[in-house]
Amino acid sequence: NYWKTNFPHISLLGVHDSKEHSENITVREIEGIKIALLNYTYGLNGYSLPAGSEYAIDLMTDSTRSKVMEDIRKAEELADFVIVFPHWGIEYTFQPTEEQKNWASLMTEAGADLIIGTHPHVIQPVEWVTSANGNKSLVYYSLGNFVSIQYHHFAMLGGIVEQ
Secondary structure, X not given: OHHHHHOOOOOOOOEOOOHHHHOOOEEEEEOOEEEEEEEEEOOOOOOOOOOOOHHXXXXXXXXXXXXXXXXXXXXXXXXXXXXXXXXXXXXXXXXXXXXXXXXXXXXXXXXXXXXXXXXXXXXXXXXXXXXXXXXXXXEEOOEEOOOOOOOOHHHOOEOOOOO
C-alpha cells in the first residue's frame, strides 16, 4: 500500500496483493519497444506465506517451476524483450550454483532475453546461455551490492550493466 499510495508510477515486481494481480505480467513500453519484467525469489529467508496467500510472492521453487515457465512464455507473447530478475544463489559465493545455471537454462528456453540475478552479495560471472530450443539470453548471475552494510570487503562491490 505504501508504494501504491506514494509512488504509483513505480512497478513492484514479484509482490502481489491479490490472486488476480499475480496473474498479470508487467510490460513497459519504452521508445516503441515493449519490455516485460518478471521477478522471482528462491525463498523467504525461513518464513512462509500464510495459507491462502501463496499468490503474494513469485517464488522460484521446484513446485512453482511450471508457473515460472508459463509466466515467461506469456511475457514473450506480450513483449519484444523479456527481463527476469531472480533472487537466487548462495551468499558470498563467486560462482553460480548448478541450481542457478539450471534456472537460467529453463528461463532462457521459456523465452527470457536477459536475466539479472541478485542475492549472493558478490559479483558473479556473466555469460550467454543458449537453450536446447535455440533461444539465447545474457545472464548476469549476480551484480553484487550497490548499497549495503555487508561486513566482508569482497561484498562491498557492485556491478553496473551498460550498453
